[in-house]
Amino acid sequence: MPLRVAALGQLPGTLLAQLTDLAVSMDLVVLGQAPDTRAAASALSHSIPDIAVVSTTFSDGTGFSFVRELPAGQRPVGLVFVGAREDEAVTAFELQATDFLLWPAAEGRLRDALVRAKQQVLQLSLLRTADELQRLLTEAGGSSGLDLAGLFRGRSESTVAATGGDTVRRRRAAGGASTGTLIASSPWRATGRTGDVRAKGGRDGEEGVLDLSQEDGGRGETEGRPLRVLVREGRRTRFVPLVDVDWFEADGNYIRVHAGGEKYRTRGTITAIEAALDPRQFVRIHRRVVVNMDRVREMSPLPGGDGLLVLGDGSTLRLSRTYRSRVR
Structure with a gap:
């Protein structure tokens, strides 16, 4: 059609x-x-x-x-x-x-x-299809063994390849040092649904949860990096896997968590996020934004020294020249 x-x-x-x-x-x-x-x-x-x-x-x-x-x-x-x-x-x-x-x-x-606009429309359509298939599999009470993430990741790679070879992005080396090398962009990844729970406890503490409403991020003496971020929706508490997070955005005294097309709001600061998360993966690109570098597909310059980051789902974020050296 x-x-x-x-x-x-x-x-x-x-x-x-x-x-x-x-x-x-x-x-x-x-x-x-x-x-x-x-x-x-x-x-x-x-x-x-x-x-x-x-x-x-x-x-x-x-x-x-x-x-x-x-x-x-x-x-x-x-x-x-x-x-x-x-x-x-x-x-x-x-x-x-x-x-x-x-x-x-x-x-x-x-x-x-x-x-590029058609590509974004098709990618969103694929993402919705994957989400619906996953829902149907879940309702059926089991899994057919189909790797939906891998299926749609492969389709996205084909789409990117068909629309031109200039889709590139700068990636950091494993040690965090800047390589200055242009590497072919990775496609968006279909993400799993975030879990809904009523209260924190059990395995959640063992897996590592980032609670931005607390001064220490809810980490206390826990070693290692958190695996999930806690957000509250009324009386409910939701644990959003960090692998699903696209970017964090400051909104006054709150943080908006963008994950898989959904938005969650929790108290906290960008500074606390920077301190708690792996700086090789979650990079500050603006005074109000920390982005998951695994989601970045390409980087383009803008007038005045700023830049533009395009994410795998087609979202675009402004890269401030103040933080530009962090993503090179």
């Missing part, structure tokens, strides 16, 4: 013409253009496209404001911003854009952006 593309905002006529031409060869359906926020909001409320090509300029506002105020359920998976200034790229990627096109763009650049 063709993927649906919406054109939002005051996009250049030459870009719209290219988009129409590319739709046929790329198996896309262009839903039409909405030049102002009212028309765009109405279009998304009736049919949410898989991909949106969004101008930074609307006739009655900005594309950034429009996307920022969109309800989560109306946001397209693939999001390509189009603007006339380089510095707009920073805001675009802060809004988790798939790509940013500086217009006028070189020939083929729009196609590259659409390929």
Whole structure:
């Protein structure tokens, strides 16, 4: 089935013409253009496209404001911003854009952006399929022996290979020293579900739990690194495996834990996370963000010395120039 593309905002006529031409060869359906926020909001409320090509300029506002105020359920998976200034790229990627096109763009650049957006849509579809299959296997009361993570990891590798060989990222050597070598990106990994429990105890203490609400992280005299992070949801306590965590984000006196497409909130600080976790795997990239380097797929420079990290699921994070040396 063709993927649906919406054109939002005051996009250049030459870009719209290219988009129409590319739709046929790329198996896309262009839903039409909405030049102002009212028309765009109405279009998304009736049919949410898989991909949106969004101008930074609307006739009655900005594309950034429009996307920022969109309800989560109306946001397209693939999001390509189009603007006339380089510095707009920073805001675009802060809004988790798939790509940013500086217009006028070189020939083929729009196609590259659409390929990346399609890849993100397909990866999310694969992830949802894996999740549903795992749920069905669990409900059946057992496992067929099928390695879902390995299956979808292999499919993702094929997708990455098919969309170009420039998807690379800088990885640290095992000892933590910077190698400065570009290594082919690892694909996203399908993660297991996090466990739900009512209270902490039993094997949880033995496995090592990071409790950010306590001054010492709940570690006390325990040796070694924690394997899970504790978050509280009302009266319930949830233990999220650290291998499932994509990144930690500071939010005032709280920390948002991003894991496998889910978000959890707990009291704590970024400083406490840095102190408790393996600095070779969990690296601070911004004053508010610590990322799991196993999730990073590629790194790209941004104007002003900052950088952009693209994760395996297509999420994008801003790399502050202050912390850039830590991920080289």
